[in-house]
Amino acid sequence: MDLSLLTALATSMVTMAVPLLLPALGELIAERAGVINIGLEGLILVGAFAALIGAWFTGSAALGVASALAAGALLGAGFSFFVVQRNANQVVAGTALNLLAVGLTGVAYRAVFGVTGAALTIAGSAPISIPLLDRLPVLGPAFFTQPPLAYAAFLLVPCIAMALAHTVPGLALRMVGENPYAAETQGVAVRRTRTLALIVCGALAAAGGAYLALAYAKTFVEGMSAGRGFIALAIVIVGRRSAVGVALAALFFGFASALQFHFQALGLAVPFQFFLILPYVLTLLVLAGYVGRSPAPAALGQPYGR
């Protein structure tokens, strides 16, 4: 394999990994607080749409990202009303969130940009090269010539790992996920912690959508989240609910997704659809091999109180 192909593959891997990593980090925080958010897919979609609308009307990619973060946080807060305040089933509420996102973005997109869906392109978020590091072979173009959101995503990994392991709020968050009743006796506000975790989760998932719309596609297409929210759910489990594990799993799934763009150059005579389903098959295989070795937070999926 020559170097240019390897570079192209690595670049695709990172580009595909970032919109998986951001939502997966959000889900990691929610799950460590004991809430499973199946609505990730919808949050990504809304984030992509909000980013496009923001960038379209202000002409600024940064404001596009900001509107995505705001929309995601808002939806995260709304979701928390049902699963934290009303103790609704988290799987059902998440499924409804996905339906809502598909409907709202679909109706709004056609209302703003018309039924024709005229090829809508925006300036998008341009990559920024990190001096010197971008000269590294293969890694330079892949990791160090990225838009700001990608750097933010990678910086978040050690930050979240440190926060979860070594800070008081991080400990409180983990307690809430493992045993909310014990956490409460220690003076931790269980509902507030879970609500905050879901707001952060919503914002991060939407940031993944913003990367898709502003940096990857530079446009919005209905349903452009294309299953990434569900792969992100799997990444959290495969990454064994640690920030570093999630980052590695995101890169791995990014690589599996990147293969679909390069398999012909790689000389692989396999049907195209094989690469579309590869991430999902890998997930099942990894999970089947994990039996009993991927401990979930003890209170994951359980409502608190009553």
Next chain:
Amino acid sequence: MTAWSSWGRARGAVVLPPALALLIALGIGALVIALAGADPWLALGALAQGAFGSADAWSEVGVRTCPLLLTGLAVTIAFRAGIWNIGAEGQLLVGAVAVAWLGTGVGDLPAWLAIPLVLAGAALGGGAWAALAGLLKTARGVDEVISTIMLNFIALGLVGYLVHGPLMEASGAYPQTDAVAATARLPRLFAGYRLHAGLAIALVTAGLTSVLLFRTLFGFAMRAAGLNPVAARLAGLPVTGAVLGALTLSGALAGLAGGIELSAITFRLYDQFSPGYGFTAIAVALLGRLHPAGVILAAVFFGALDAGAMAMQRSAGVSSVLVSVIEAIVIFSLIAVEWTRVGGRSFNHQVKA
């Protein structure tokens, strides 16, 4: 307090929340239409007209109801057993694959043999697809929420591969399968309308599901596993078998839904075969309160919404995906008042099989 008034109050507690949820959902739907710059009255009027305004509209509601009813029953069976089958969509697709594949080869058989044969294939295919998730859960401890979602995408990719590859029509013009033989097509009920015998099959299935859930030992074991798996296991009920059986049966009904849709309506398999019936099914099952009779009503409601939405898109210019918003609001309204609690539980736990 007389028995009568307490019965009346209990009935009110069952009927009022979904009625309110529908009102709220239609209200928010109207708001979204207005925000989108269209006239809500015109749009909702077109929706109602498209659902109930003519004999053809009624027939189309029936056509839409059929897959929603069967997948809704599929989800009901799984949820009753405490299993989160989010995979009805994939199971439906595998059922459709089975009919697309079998249906082209049964041209020499009489219809009375060919139709049951292809539909049995659909149920088997869907059941086997769901059983994969069941085995992953019971043998390897893989959470069925994740595995059924993954299997949805794998089924979608499989359909794409088949219609672009091995099962592509003989002429090779479009990425779709050849039409199934005439003898493998479910008969229509009235000349000139698309309403077909599949709806009767779905209604009978609803009755059988009710008997299974509430009148058989297997149904009892399933519901016990769903309500309290620990107690069910201590009582000597076969929880693992109930989980596997419920998930397989659930998949079989979803597969049947896909098989009937192909055999009666599309005759062919192609990339966008299902507009998400398997996901709407979750809303159908919850709105129907996980009871077959309720699921029938809910399926008709969502069938009418689907049929009406097409008319709304044509005449009022509002995207038919608005229906997704209405579905979501219905679910959110119901879970907010905890109306989906069945038998005193609110589905807060998962079965550890």
